[in-house]
Amino acid sequence: MRAVSDAPGPATPAGQALAAGGRRDILSRVAERVYWLGRYIERVESTARLVTVTSNLLMDLPLRLPLGWRPLIDITGSGPLFDSLFDEANEHNVCRFLISDTRNPGSIIRSIEGVRENARTVRETMPRVTFEYVNDLHHFARSELAPGTSRRRRREALDGVGSRVHQFEGFLSRNMLHDAHWTFLRLGNQLERADMTTRTIDVGSANLLTGHDLEAFHEAQWRSVLISLYAMQSYHAAVGQPVSRAPVLEFLLRAGHLPRSYARCLAQMRSSVRDLPRNRRPMRNCNSAIVALANADVTGLEGPTLRAFMDDCQKHLGRIHDSVAETWFHFQPKPNPKDGKLAS
Amino acid sequence: MSIDWTRYDATRAWDELVTPDGAARPGADSVMRVLAGLSSEELAERKAAADVAIRAMGITFTVYSEDEGGGPAQIDREWPFDIVPRLVLKHEWDEVARGLKQRVKALNAFIDDIYHDQRAIRDGLVPADHILKSREFRQECIGIDPPHGVWSHVCGTDLVRDEQGRFLVLEDNLRVPSGVSYMLENRAVMKRVFPELFEDYIIHPVDDYPLALAACLRSLAPRQGTAPVVAVLTPGIYNSAYFEHAYLAQTMAAELVEGSDLFVGDDDCVYMQTIAGAQRVDVIYRRIDDLFIDPEAFREDSILGVSGLMRAWRAGNVALANAPGCGVADDKVIYSYVPDMIRYYLAEEPLLANVPTYRCVEKQHRDFVLDNLDTLVVKPANESGGYGLLMGPMATHAECNAFARSIRANPRNYVAQPMISLSTAPTLTETRVEARHLDLRPFILSGRDTYVTTGGLTRVAMKKGSMVVNSSQGGGSKDTWVVEVEPSAGQASSAAGAGGRKEAGSSAGGATS
Numbered sequence: 001m002r003a004v005s006d007a008p009g010p011a012t013p014a015g016q017a018l019a020a021g022g023r024r025d026i027l028s029r030v031a032e033r034v035y036w037l038g039r040y041i042e043r044v045e046s047t048a049r050l051v052t053v054t055s056n057l058l059m060d061l062p063l064r065l066p067l068g069w070r071p072l073i074d075i076t077g078s079g080p081l082f083d084s085l086f087d088e089a090n091e092h093n094v095c096r097f098l099i100s101d102t103r104n105p106g107s108i109i110r111s112i113e114g115v116r117e118n119a120r121t122v123r124e125t126m127p128r129v130t131f132e133y134v135n136d137l138h139h140f141a142r143s144e145l146a147p148g149t150s151r152r153r154r155r156e157a158l159d160g161v162g163s164r165v166h167q168f169e170g171f172l173s174r175n176m177l178h179d180a181h182w183t184f185l186r187l188g189n190q191l192e193r194a195d196m197t198t199r200t201i202d203v204g205s206a207n208l209l210t211g212h213d214l215e216a217f218h219e220a221q222w223r224s225v226l227i228s229l230y231a232m233q234s235y236h237a238a239v240g241q242p243v244s245r246a247p248v249l250e251f252l253l254r255a256g257h258l259p260r261s262y263a264r265c266l267a268q269m270r271s272s273v274r275d276l277p278r279n280r281r282p283m284r285n286c287n288s289a290i291v292a293l294a295n296a297d298v299t300g301l302e303g304p305t306l307r308a309f310m311d312d313c314q315k316h317l318g319r320i321h322d323s324v325a326e327t328w329f330h331f332q333p334k335p336n337p338k339d340g341k342l343a344s
Numbered sequence: 345m346s347i348d349w350t351r352y353d354a355t356r357a358w359d360e361l362v363t364p365d366g367a368a369r370p371g372a373d374s375v376m377r378v379l380a381g382l383s384s385e386e387l388a389e390r391k392a393a394a395d396v397a398i399r400a401m402g403i404t405f406t407v408y409s410e411d412e413g414g415g416p417a418q419i420d421r422e423w424p425f426d427i428v429p430r431l432v433l434k435h436e437w438d439e440v441a442r443g444l445k446q447r448v449k450a451l452n453a454f455i456d457d458i459y460h461d462q463r464a465i466r467d468g469l470v471p472a473d474h475i476l477k478s479r480e481f482r483q484e485c486i487g488i489d490p491p492h493g494v495w496s497h498v499c500g501t502d503l504v505r506d507e508q509g510r511f512l513v514l515e516d517n518l519r520v521p522s523g524v525s526y527m528l529e530n531r532a533v534m535k536r537v538f539p540e541l542f543e544d545y546i547i548h549p550v551d552d553y554p555l556a557l558a559a560c561l562r563s564l565a566p567r568q569g570t571a572p573v574v575a576v577l578t579p580g581i582y583n584s585a586y587f588e589h590a591y592l593a594q595t596m597a598a599e600l601v602e603g604s605d606l607f608v609g610d611d612d613c614v615y616m617q618t619i620a621g622a623q624r625v626d627v628i629y630r631r632i633d634d635l636f637i638d639p640e641a642f643r644e645d646s647i648l649g650v651s652g653l654m655r656a657w658r659a660g661n662v663a664l665a666n667a668p669g670c671g672v673a674d675d676k677v678i679y680s681y682v683p684d685m686i687r688y689y690l691a692e693e694p695l696l697a698n699v700p701t702y703r704c705v706e707k708q709h710r711d712f713v714l715d716n717l718d719t720l721v722v723k724p725a726n727e728s729g730g731y732g733l734l735m736g737p738m739a740t741h742a743e744c745n746a747f748a749r750s751i752r753a754n755p756r757n758y759v760a761q762p763m764i765s766l767s768t769a770p771t772l773t774e775t776r777v778e779a780r781h782l783d784l785r786p787f788i789l790s791g792r793d794t795y796v797t798t799g800g801l802t803r804v805a806m807k808k809g810s811m812v813v814n815s816s817q818g819g820g821s822k823d824t825w826v827v828e829v830e831p832s833a834g835q836a837s838s839a840a841g842a843g844g845r846k847e848a849g850s851s852a853g854g855a856t857s
């Protein structure tokens with residue numbers, strides 16, 4: 001395929017395209033679907049993780065601790081919908097809502113359908129075998145993610161979903177061309193991941209109830225945030241301090257080597273965006289999110305200031321998403337009749 | 345219980361694997377021996393393995409039906425596949441392929457003539473009315489010169505074998521024939537399920553098709569000196585052949601586009617909307633009926649097409665495959681003239697015969713048809729997918745009467761053919777193998793060069809005695825093997841092919857077993 005830039009470089013169009021890291025001119029519609037594919041994959045994995053981790057956590061905690069299933073609903077931002085469907089945020093209802101309820105657009109089953117639908121519409125852009133993985137994930141979810149199963153079977157089913165997602169992603173990462181399709185897939189991954197990290201911190205901190213402000217409860221709370229993000233072991237290895245608010249926040253927001261940290265996600269988004277053509281606005285939005293994080297007094301954030309900061313992070317992510325969509329997915333290009341090439 | 349070939353009945357029609365007295369046809373002995381060596385559990389296992397592979401590979405086709413509320417719904421069904429392969433001998437296939445190339449060449453010459461000088465009409469080859477009043481004739485195409493004079497770049501021709509084993513052409517699908525991806529996938533499934541069978545045979549591969557198609561499409565590109573941008577235009581994910589559209593785009597490394605991805609600029613060139621801006625498209629393999637490709641030229645209500653596409657095509661700025669208007673030759677009345685076309689345009693004798701066809705529009709033919717409805721198959725001139733047929737021998741009196749009325753009211757719209765007993769091949773049922781009728785759809789590509797698939801898509805009627813092979817009506821499919829056989833067997837069976845004598849086939853089967 002031919003390259004679209006007139007920049008000096010390898011003489012042939014094919015050579016230019018190769019040197020530039022593959023095609024930079026994929027269809028806008030395809031770019032959008034690959035981006036959403038990336039978001040849905042990440043959402044399936046993070047929701048499955050959230051449910052599994054919470055189940056484990058609750059088994060470790062003394063009864064009647066004010067930690068329960070409700071935060072999961074809040075983390076996923078689906079409070080109003082949940083409340084309209086269920087009376088009580090108990091284990092059965094929350095699990096059903098998050099795992100198998102087709103009325104919840106954020107449920108695992110619906111996200112898997114999102115993965116499959118988006119993969120189906122872009123199947124020609126991915127290695128052929130990957131569609132088998134997607135199908136397998138879909139068939140598995142349809143047969144195994146039934147409501148009302150026992151904790152043990154639920155655990156097995158969610159692990160099965162998780163490993164299938166990893167298989168799919170791993171195969172893509174190793175075998176798919178790392179061209180613009182890949183860049184959009186990753187961009188979707190990273191944005192969804194940053195979103196989940198910031199929501200988890202937000203909800204986790206908000207649930208620190210006054211009156212229960214014993215050190216032990218605080219620690220349990222922050223521990224649960226770390227565990228929810230699969231970052232407990234990493235925290236011990238990288239930070240080496242007891243679990244408490246300031247170092248946990250510093251770690252989850254700023255650690256450059258933690259895959260799910262907010263800073264790391266932003267940096268990766270920025271590098272994805274940098275690889276794409278016509279990237280001025282999304283680039284600006286990535287930069288301002290990075291600057292805002294750099295300038296924040298992260299360890300001093302507590303209570304209302306922490307919540308306000310997490311709100312700000314969400315807004316930055318929203319702006320990045322909007323500019324990505326406006327720049328690459330929804331625009332009306334006009335050809336330039338003079339050179340018959342391109343214009344935007 | 346495993347397969348017992350002595351109980352297999354190959355006497356109802358020409359059987360592709362077994363002679364009437366139960367011996368293996370040339371080349372078929374290994375398949376029969378391997379199958380007979382499997383226990384029923386093992387057979388069931390293989391069948392299940394094929395189903396799993398099809399499911400895992402996501403080989404689906406869409407059927408249209410009603411949802412629970414009675415509204416329209418689509419179901420993605422897994423592709424129905426029979427694990428017993430259908431065999432065609434290489435030297436036989438080479439003959440057929442030559443006949444197909446000849447046929448498509450004549451058809452393209454005919455279409456080009458119709459949109460230019462219309463010599464065929466002036467010289468009385470085909471009556472003017474048959475063409476100018478055809479639903480598929482497009483006034484808009486007159487005077488257009490597509491590259492290489494080719495209009496139908498991808499043709500799917502349906503072949504059957506009669507009681508003597510002779511290949512006959514049943515129809516030519518010149519517009520947007522589908523099925524080739526299933527031909528390719530059938531082979532992939534077969535390799536997974538029966539790898540050991542491939543050891544016994546020299547089976548010619550089929551997977552060069554996507555490359556041949558890509559080369560064919562590129563040979564149509566209007567711009568010289570740049571690598572052409574090729575796109576497959578699909579109606580979208582809900583089309584019954586979407587799987588194939590995606591499959592072909594992927595294997596050709598072409599763009600898979602929907603109408604909304606494309607637009608025609610003021611310069612009458614076609615562009616697609618990419619993340620880098622507008623990008624010119626050179627060749628469009630359109631998988632949309634031509635009435636829907638351009639709301640500006642044809643159906644205004646089409647949301648599948650691209651406004652101005654015909655303008656760009658007429659200006660020579662984009663190639664369309666297949667060309668709009670090529671359907672004028674995809675009509676069962678016109679079909680009956682193809683042997684004459686071959687003689688007229690190519691000055692050659694047809695290598696492949698038609699099924700004898702009566703044109704209801706001609707009084708003599710019509711009278712014969714009306715008198716013999718109970719023995720004939722009546723077909724509408726312009727339908728595909730096996731819809732709207734009358735199978736005389738199976739029809740009720742009332743159905744025959746209804747068809748007689750339709751024929752009298754609109755004779756141009758009908759042709760009739762004798763009921764051909766389609767050939768059969770052993771097909772796995774729940775409990776054993778039984779003979780099932782089948783046909784064969786090879787694909788012929790025409791651009792700068794011509795190409796014929798190695799074999800094609802074998803479609804099989806899964807119901808006992810049924811001759812309806814369409815997947816939309818419960819048909820299944822088989823992998824089609826074009827095989828080399830050892831010289832002795834090859835000679836024997838070529839005698840069978842030439843003479844069409846079943847005895848020759850059976851003695852050859854005896855010689856190789």
